[in-house]
Amino acid sequence: MNVYPFISEILQIAIVLGIAPAFIGWVRMLKCWSQGRTSAGLLQPYRDISKLFAKDVVLAENASWIFRFTPYLVFGTTVLAGGIIPMLSIDLPLSATADVIVLVALFAIARFFTALAGMDIGTAFGGMGSSREMTIASLAEPAMLMAIFTISLAARSTSLSQIVQVIYSGQSVLRPSLAFAFLAFVLISLAETGRIPVDNPATHLELTMIHEAMILEYSGRHLALIEWAGMMKLFLFMSLGAVLFFPWGIDATGSAVGVVLAFVFLLLKLAVSGVILVLIETGLAKMRLFRLTEFLGSAFLMATLGMLAYYILD
C-alpha cells in the first residue's frame, strides 16, 4: 500500500491549521500598507488565538448545549473541509470519500449552527446577525452550487480530485464556461467569507455586523476556535479557487519532491490571491444590506451563464 497519499493528507491538514492565521496576517498586513498604516505583522493572528485560548470562557446563564457545542462543530467541519480540497496532491484519500457538494454542505452545517448559536442566547444582535447571515446564505448557496455544477459539467465529475485532474491536464485554456464560473466563484467567496463589500470583518459597529454579530457573545477558547475556523474558511476558499481554476504546480505524480514543489506553488498562489483580495477590499465600499440581493443575484447570473456557455460555446 502506498503511504504517500496519507502523508500528504496529514501534511495538508497541518498546513490548513498552521498557515491559515498567517494568511489572514498577510491580508491584514497588505491592507495596512495600502492604507498607509503600520501593520501588526504576519504573526499577530497567532498571538490573538493563543491569547483567547488562555482566557476564561464566560457563558450566559441561559446558554444551552447548542451554544457550547457550536465552536467545536464549526472548527471540526472546517478542518474536515480542509481535508477534502486537494491543495498539494491530486491523490488524497479523503477527497475520494467526499465530493464538492459535500464540501458545500459542510460549510452549510457550520453556518447553520453558528446561526442557531447566535439566536440561542437571546440577545438582539445575535438574532439580527443570524437573520442576515441566513439571508445571504439563501442567495449565496444556490449560486455556489451552480458555479460548482458548471465546473463539474466541464470535468464530468463532482469529485474534486477528478475535477482538478481534468482541468490540470486539459488542453483548452480559454473556456468561457470556466471563466464565468470563476467570476461567480470570486463574488461568492467574498460573500461566504464575509469580506467587503458584503460584510466588514474589522467592524466594531454592531449594527453593521453580520458574521461578527452572531459570535458577539462568545469568549475564551470558544471564540478562539470560531476565529480560527473563520481564518481557515478564508484560506480554504482562496485555495479552492486557486486549485480549481489555476491548478498549475499541483502534484500529480505522488512523489515527495512534487509535494514540496506543490507547497511552494500554493504559497505563491495564496500570496497573489491575498493581493487581489486586498485590492478588491480597498477599491470597494461595503454595500448596503438590501443591495446584496443584486450582488449575489449577479453571482448566480454568472454561474448560470457559465452553465449555458458550456452548452452554447464549449
Added chain:
Amino acid sequence: MNLHMASQINSFLAALVLLTAFGMLVQKRIYGLIHLFAWQGFFLSLNTAVVGFVANKHHLYISSVLTLSLKVVVLPYILHVLINRLRIRKEVETVVNIPMTMMIGIALVIFSYHLTAPIRELSTLITRSTLAVALATVMLGLLMMITRRHAVTQIIGFLALENGLFFAATSATYGMPLVVELGVALDVLIAAFIFGIFFFHIHTTFDSLDVEQMAKLKESD
C-alpha cells in the same frame, strides 16, 4: 494561430459580449452604461478581426475597424457630449427589480439557444456556436429598451441591439457584404444625431428624459 485556438478565442470574446450585454441590463448609472457599451463594441470588433483572420475574409478587417471607430469612440463620445449638455450626468435610473430582469435575461439566452440549435446543426462555419450568443444579445438589447424608462438608456439598448445584429451577421455568414455594412454604419451614425435632436426636444418640453412623462401628452377626457 491554429483553428482550434482561434475558435476558442472567438467563443471567449462572444462570452465577453454576452457578459457586457448583461452588465448593461443591470447597470443603473448612465456613465457606466456608456462605458459598458464601448466595451461591448471593443469585444465585437476584436471578434470580427479574429473571424476575418480565420476565414481569410479581408473585408471583415474593414468592418472591424469601422466598429472600433464608430461604436467604441464616436457613439460613446456623442452620448457623453449629450449627457453633459443636458446635465443628466448624476442621474441614476430606478430600474424595476434587477434580479427579476436578470432571470428574464437568462430565459432569453436559453430561448435563443433553443432557437438557433437547428442552424448550428446545419452550419459548417467555426463561428456557428456564437450565433446563439448573438441572438441573445439582440434580445437583451430589446429587453433593455422595454424595462428602462429613460430615453438615453433606451437608445443605448437600441445600439446594443444593433451590436447583436452585427454579431449575428458575422457569426452566421462571416459578415454581410461591405456595402451593406457601410450603409448600416452610416445609418447608426445618422440615427445617433437624430436621437440627439430628439433628446433636446424632449428635455426642453418635459424638463426630463423620463419617457413616462410623455403620458402627459394624452388628452384627458
